[in-house]
Amino acid sequence: MDNLEQIKTRFAELNSEYHKNLPFKEQKLQSLIRLTYIDLTRLYSSNESHKIIASTTYLNTLRNLETLIQKNYRKEKTVSYYAERLNISTKHLNRITMESIGKSPSELIQERLLLEAKRLLVHSENSLVNISDFLGFKDYAHFSKVFKAKTGTTPTDFRKKYKSSV
Structure with missing residues (x-):
């Protein structure tokens, strides 16, 4: 069997x-x-057992990437920035993240941005434009477009939904 x-x-x-x-x-x-x-x-x-999921080097690089994203996600949104800081190519950084956690570096950056956006939408009274500026977007329209593409809802609707459920 x-x-x-x-x-x-x-x-x-x-x-x-x-x-x-x-x-x-x-x-x-x-x-x-x-x-x-x-x-x-x-x-x-x-x-x-036939695969090498992530070597110690990959895990260390991933940990360093997470630290860099945490420190710089508001200002730096390009994979090339993080790859350069880690002294590796963008292709290698992508390989490391995909093999280790199944996500691209840009997904990690966007996830961190969206997490902070959601936190600010729920726990602050800042205007949406101020939140957009704080997160390093050039204008609110771009922030709103990215937010909706990733979450399926606009920042305004997200805030309203949360505030009405509390």
Whole structure:
């Protein structure tokens, strides 16, 4: 029986036991869950053992990138800036982030910007233009466009939605 079929069988057994009302039901469910966890871990480990996910060097570079983004995200939004500060090419920086966490450096920069934008929209009374300026956007229209593209809502609607739910 292949691994996937074995795991499907284990889940079916879990489901069956859950719906029965037999003595030691809880203990058997716990044992089945442990066995399922072991099977899934073995499956994952065997698939991942052939890959080098992230070397120590990659993890150190990623940690340094996160620190740089935290310090500079308001002023610097280009991957080339961060790659230059880390003394690596943009292509190599992209490889490091994609292999380590499955995201591009530009996604990391934008995520940090959006996190701060959301925080400011919710926890400050600053105008949207002031928030846009604070985050280093040239104008509010550009900030609004980026925010909506990434979140599916405008900064105004995001703020209103949060304020009405509190």
